Amino acid sequence: MGDRDEPGTIGRRVQRLRVARGLTQKQLAEPVYTPAYVSTLEAGRVRPSDEALRHLADRLGVEFDELATGRPARLVTELRLRLTEAQRTLAAGAAETAVEQYTGLLAEAETHGLAEEQAAALLGLGECCLETGELEEGRGYFERAEARLADAPLTARVPALRGRAVAHYLAGELRYAVYLLESTLDELNRSGLHDPDALLLLYSGAIGPYMDMGAHARAAQAAEFALALAPQAGDPALVARMHRSVARTLLAEGRLAEADASLAKAAELYRGLRLRTELAHCHWMRGYVYAQNGELERAEHEMREALHMLSANRAALYSSQLTVELADVLHRRDRSGEAAELLRGVLGGLSPERGAVHAAAAHRLLGIIAEDAGRTEEAEEHYVRALSLLERAGAAGDLADLCRLLGDLLRRGGRVEAALDAYRTGLGHRTAPGTTTLGPAPAQPQL
Known part of the structure; x- marks a missing residue:
């Protein structure tokens, strides 16, 4: 557990919980450890092993993570539940409400030192800014999200990188946007990190700047790659809503691992809903190609389809x-x-x-x-x-x-x-x- 507290902090926590439950050091230690070990641990003079912490957590009636980090086990799961709710809000087009939700989540995640949840909240705030056109502020959120994930694999940082690139593009900084997208694509593809969602985000994000720079062949190729990578889903919003409801039930029953798994499925589906914008860009690109070929009726059809998809996302x-x-x-x-x-x-x-x-x-x-x-x-x-x-x-x-x-x-x-x-x-x-x-x-x- 790389994020566990220092021995002194853990020792004081064990002592506080033991006293609150009316246990002696001997009662807490039995049958595996000695009262002397518990005394040494409470004094902060020994770093407890995972096995020792699990024994103590069981005797004290708390979760392992709560004893090791001081964070209630339900906290992370509840934060993740609220993150999926904020994703749903943004996917439904209510960006201002989503900003309020993400802002509160960011503050809580920072209070408890949860880097992954901080990054998710920052990413959400950046996406809200793209929706509302506050590009400089959005770019700042994406940069902060990327910094929180500095030690994570590249695929985990792709949404923040793509967000930065889109903010630069919409601000008229075309070449830098393309540089960010292409360098990330190159690193992913050359290293064999084949993540369809990550690649789809990057290729669809590159279409606009390619077109505006006159790189039409690259734009057309990026659109074809994006369409080939697009996930096939029926109505992800309904499935995601189901997973959120299931997670609430499991959380209420104390089945945290199962609740987390259900929330992960909901979050993935909401990401899919956000990908609707990216797929709209592919229809947009197809419409452009038809227009260049003089097939104006087909061009209008593709562009109206793209416009419908974008309008649904506001x-x-x-x-x-x-x-x-x-x-x-x-x-x-x-x-x-x-x-x-x-x-x-x-x-x-x-x-x-x-x-x-x-x-x-x-x-x-x-x-x-x-x-x-x-x-x-x-x-x-x-x-x-x-x-x-x-x-x-x-x-x-x-x-x-x-x-x-x-x-x-x-x-x-x-x-x-x-x-x-x-x-x-x-x-x-x-x-x-x-x-x-x-x-x-x-x-x-x-x-």
Whole structure:
């Protein structure tokens, strides 16, 4: 037991419990140990073995862990039960309520020095921040969760690593997000740590930054890997609810090990519910591929399916980003009015710090729709806003295209010098299609 207390602390605890139960040292020691051993132990002059602690715990009527650490045996199980309840709350989309639950759990876990439960609460708080768009605060929670798990296997740290990467991505820091995801994928795959949930989180998390950086081939491959790794489940929410109820019953009966096992199953299923967001990204990617191939009806179907999955999770920021891409498909299907209405509805939820690339895409498309309708001043205003957002995010491929649109608009309006400036800016950002400054692709999983 690596986390047991010092001998002096254990000795004082044994003495306190013995006196409270009205036992002499001789009565506590019999029939295995001597009164002298108990006296030495209570004085803190000997480190008791596991066997000795189990004997004493049995005689004192407490659990081994409580005697060794001072933590009531029920405490950890009850904390885990409440962690699964917080997971359920977040999976249902009630992020603000989940924040309150996780905050209380974190304080209790810190009080009792429970590193694993601290990490779980911090991870939950980080996920809440991703839902609500508080990216810097969320990144801090993920970093703290990762620090709590510094001695754990890499697979245990993947959710925190992925959370950090997503926070960087949504803040417009594309290359660093990709670096975090790819380096973790490479380490997992090269070391043979084949954990489907961990790999699914990483591959689906990489799709967005790949797309925004123009690495379309890598994005498509990541989506295929993620779909191949996706767990097959019916209705995990119902099963998880059942396991939570069973755990409560077992806990009330004092069957702690069985309660823990039931809670572990519930937690796994709630993680599956959170993976619904990741799977939505795969449908989103498929829709993008169909759109690029001109299969607009299939693209709309895939994007609406993804949007439905994200809306069910109340993933507001992701939903806003996806809506922008759906609007582009609708515009190409000659439904520009519907597209413009969607875009105006989501722009308030996007900003330079929250979805900069998609905010730029929304302004770009609104500019095109305005230009088609002959509203040139409105179109220019949207293009300029988009240009500012893309420069901040470093999305080179999109910048080159936008500068061309702005240059063409200015040239048709007779503003040749301004048009030339826009074209020159675009040429400075031009890259070959699909290329980035990324290094070699990470090692592939063994599917």
